[in-house]
């Protein structure tokens with residue numbers, strides 16, 4: 145067994161051709177994490193480019209719908225490019241330069257990771273190509289335009305379910321062909337070792353900041369830390385600093401889609417068993433033969449049939465708990481946050497808010513919840529407007545976000 | 547179970563004839579189960595020495611467009627993993643060792659030991675595993691040692707000497723050398739990377755080294771056969787069956803396989 149296991153999960157299930165690149169990456173990131181030059185440059189970018197530290201916001205009017213619990217949001221939505229994704233992207237883009245590579249490729253679902261990657265590529269002068277499922281290019285058309293504006297090439301992927309999983313297949317095919325010049329800037333805590341560990345480490349700053357901020361604000365640790373889980377990067381980022389705080393519940397919220405019974409969802413932990421996809425061994429939606437089952441969610445960023453291996457480990461070891469929010473529940477939480485607090489969340493993040501509404505009701509008014517607001521909802525305005533019937537007919541038919 | 551001839555013995559026999567072996571790939575279930583099995587028999591009749599029996603998978607990330615399309619169609623038409631055993635039986639009966647090429651999750655899901663036992667019972671010779679490296683293969687190495695199945699891992703132009711040693715030590719049957727960095731699919735030239743990789747691989751192992759990725763014509767088969775122990779052809783054979791009526795496809799397949807078989811016989 146290779147390094148990079150979280151209990152039984154993780155590993156490196158990839159073509160031999162990629163092994164040298166993974167070893168090079170592992171070595172580069174291990175060195176970088178001890179190198180004051182790298183850490184200093186990353187810190188400078190966090191402060192002067194991304195806008196870190198991101199603030200926390202207490203949301204009392206929203207909290208009235210959470211059983212009266214105190215609710216504090218970690219505002220990753222305020223980062224440059226609009227989500228947590230930029231944390232990982234800037235770090236990997238710096239690593240790309242250190243490895244002497246000139247081109248980055250990325251997959252994207254919601255488009256947030258693609259936008260962040262296109263942004264970092266523009267900033268550091270790297271060539272950039274982003275693979276995106278055709279279905280996602282349609283439901284997140286605004287982000288496609290943003291990436292192109294930033295100088296990236298966006299390649300729609302029509303194979304398979306034409307969503308995130310297929311975009312990753314295509315990115316891996318590109319990588320194996322061009323690995324000499326190209327870094328695969330993977331956007332979440334999945335894939336072969338060292339990606340799950342590395343991407344987590346690059347997002348760990350979310351929890352490090354938030355832990356200090358909530359201690360300052362409330363004088364104590366939260367009862368629960370809640371985050372949505374697609375691949376699982378924003379959740380690992382906010383969870384990790386709290387893992388040793390035994391009294392703090394870690395709650396991941398998956399996409400329940402149209403409900404578990406419908407089969408149209410992405411609630412891996414509610415329905416599936418472990419298997420290999422995209423280089424890692426983790427919980428996976430698969431049929432009896434081991435073929436991947438297509439996931440479904442109103443949220444492109446959570447629409448993925450597998451999940452980062454460290455989440456599988458945290459789940460089976462009992463340290464973290466996972467629940468799901470359906471499209472309905474997420475959109476109700478989305479609307480509530482808009483109306484009560486004047487914050488339009490990403491639909492992904494709205495799943496975490498829906499989770500907070502449940503957890504708050506369970507824990508009651510004395511409880512303190514920290515929720516990772518992983519992104520802002522600009523990219524989702526069209527989807528939400530259609531969901532709530534806010535557009536006149538002509539605009540609703542037009543398609544594409546704007 | 548009848549006495550089965552393994553891939554290494556077949557390659558040794560080819561070597562005695564001073565030629566490379568022709569290793570031919572087709573996926574089960576494309577364009578349908580019956581035609582795919584018949585197609586594999588035709589490969590043997592037309593001069594292929596070893597058959598690589600592919601199993602359709604939902605996420606074939608080592609495959610280019612030709613094979614992607616074929617396996618997607620097979621899955622759409624209801625192809626199941628267990629169909630592979632129908633194919634291995636037929637190939638064995640036709641007189642060639644069938645090696646099964648598949649993505650690892652399909653084996654994991656079936657259970658490694660169970661899959662190995664069924665493979666042995668249906669005349670299968672072993673597995674080629676494009677997304678499994680020896681480092682992750684402890685369970686499969688144990689199961690193949692127990693059953694005597696061949697296990698073919700891949701090496702690539704990017705492989706360091708250390709990796710070549712590690713991978714070839716774990717192989718049995720032959721070593722699969724990927725001729726270029728990339729996915730399956732025909733290429734206009736196979737390139738010098740293949741020759742270089744075969745040399746570097748031979749320096750660390752006595753096992754036969756077969757070259758795959760990109761070979762599509764008799765001429766290329768002759769060229770690769772001049773320096774490799776085996777020539778692996780996939781996408782070109784799949785393309786022969788693509789967008790044609792079954793009978794027409796099978797005829798085209800036979801013609802191409804004969805050309806490739808001729809190629810490996812004229813290379814040296």
Ligand SMILES: Cc1ncc(COP(=O)(O)O)c(C=O)c1O
Nearest residue numbers: 256374375376377378445518519
């Ligand atoms: C705002 C936002 N939150 C969450 C996610 C889900 O990813 P992860 O689970 O890796 O945080 C995405 C993915 O695109 C996203 O854009």
